[in-house]
Amino acid sequence: MMMTNDVVEAFEALDWQAQPIDCASCPHFVMSTIGKCEAQHACVFDRYALRIDRFFRWNADLAKEYLKHPYFEVRAIAAKYVEVFYLPQLVADEDETVRWSAAQRLTLTQLRLLCQDPDREVRIRVATRLPENELKSMIHDADYYVRTIVARRIPIGLLPLMIHDADREVRAEVAKRIALSGLRQMASDPEVQVRLVVVRRLPAAQLSMFLRDADWRVRYEVAQRIDERQLQALLMDEDEAVREIAQARQRIAVPISAKKLIQCGAPL
Structure with missing residues (x-):
């Protein structure tokens, strides 16, 4: 048995x-x-x-x-x-579940035939398996999640092609990986979710452009990282949480500055 x-x-x-x-x-x-x-x-x-x-x-x-x-x-x-050599006959199967199952094991040559499959789940599987340097053909896929996977895997040099994607989830993934030169282009993104990623990745010296951001969450991130000498604009911020973090950082920064002056022999 x-x-x-x-x-x-x-x-x-x-x-x-x-x-x-x-x-x-x-x-x-x-x-x-x-x-x-x-x-x-x-x-x-x-x-x-x-x-x-x-x-x-x-x-x-x-x-x-x-x-x-x-x-x-x-x-x-x-x-x-x-055996994998039997799978090509399933590429054109009428049922998406069958094509999805085949896509998990197809050779790359056959897998490419499913890049334009009508079913999103099949294309998701394709985007997961295709070599990174072949994903450019899928950056304009109709489904946002397919494009999200592409944004996670595509070579960094091709990410600028996706900074204006229609979906914020996709743009957020782009912002997580794109080079700093491209990241600065995303600073004015209309979605706070994307701008937060940008703020968290940009060097502190480049955060001044966000001091007047419309969303308090962005300004809060800025208040935590921006150089102390630029905190003045946030000390009277309209949002209490932003004011508190800015004021707390200033209180810490002032004694440190005073100590440096004493060490240099300058009068207080």
Whole structure:
């Protein structure tokens, strides 16, 4: 018998068309006698995906025979177990679940054919697997999350092409990685989420452009990092939290400055 730690589920054994499964008439009946399949547990004709998966796990050599099965779950799961040279026939499968499953294992040559797939989940898988230097073709993908993945992986030198992306999540990812020259171009981004990333990455000496930012969260970040000599503009900020951090930093900075003067012999 095939050894497994899986538990036999109580769900009725029905096929993908909700018809009872008759093991006696199954073409794999002999296999059940030697533990290669099992009713309500490991069956390629069951509609329950876990049972289909167990069948192919036990009989991976049979997966190639089911790549054209009418039930999409069978095709999708078979794609996990077949040799990779069988996968190209699934690139044009009518079901996105099948194409997604194939995309996880396709060679790069075949994977490129799915860059324009109509389903976002398939394109997400493609953007995750494609080499970084091939992602330029996906920077204008219709789906924001595909573009987010591209922004996380694309070579830094190509990120300026994405600084005006329509989605703030994408632009925030761009701001996390882009070179400082490009980062300064994002200082006027309309979304606070993006400007916060910019403020946290820019050198303290370049933060003065944010002293009058419209959002208190940005000014608060500035107050924590900007040079003490430029804190004056924030000491009377309209937001209490910004004022407090600016004033606290000034109180710390003044005694330090006074101590330096004493050490230099200058009168106070």
